[in-house]
Amino acid sequence: MSQPFTLQPLLELMQNRTDEATRKLGQLIAAEQNAKSRLQMLEQYRAEYADKLRDAIAQGMTRQVLANYQDFLGRIDEAIQQQTRVVQQTENNTLHGQQHWKEQNTRLKAIDTLSLRHDAKEKQREEKREQKLLDEFSARKYATDPEGRNN
Incomplete structure (x- = not known):
């Protein structure tokens, strides 16, 4: 019988965190x-x-x-400066979001690798159990019929 992966709750938690980081990164990119x-x-x-x-x-x-035009252009320039700061902040936020996503993804891959190794070991154990049962069955059959004939 296969042993369950003991870190399965952690794997699911990391998957959820990675999904959340992906969603958040999408929002950050859209805001930028x-x-x-x-x-x-x-x-x-x-x-x-x-x-x-x-x-x-x-x-x-x-x-x-002329003064009205220049005044209005000055206000537009102020708005452009303010929006430039907003763009810089959103670019910063996106960079941090990308880094957070990479960290979460790396952690998820590490736990996933452990899960894959666990599955491979469990499969190998199961194959050994099956082979042992076949060997025992063959040994019993040979013990009752040494020449391998069906009676």
Whole structure:
């Protein structure tokens, strides 16, 4: 009879932790992509607004209108700086998430390797038991019929 893998609860725990780390890493990657997308949108909006300012300057404008354009561009620049920090933070979070996932995956593989070794040993033991039974059966048969004839 096969012996159960004594570390099976640990294997299941490590599988759950790896699954959770995978799910969390997916969320971190999505957050990073979202932050980068927002930054790109802000940069694009700033470029478009700067083009409008150039067109307005070419057509002529008052100092007040120019000041309003410059003030708004300053606010967009602040938003871009803030979003750049958010992108850096999300990249950092993703790197930490990747490292955590790698650690969990390495631990899972170690326990899984032990499980595979256990299964191989149990299979080998079972094969030896079967061979022993066959040998005993053959020895009994030979003892009752030494010439191997069926009577």
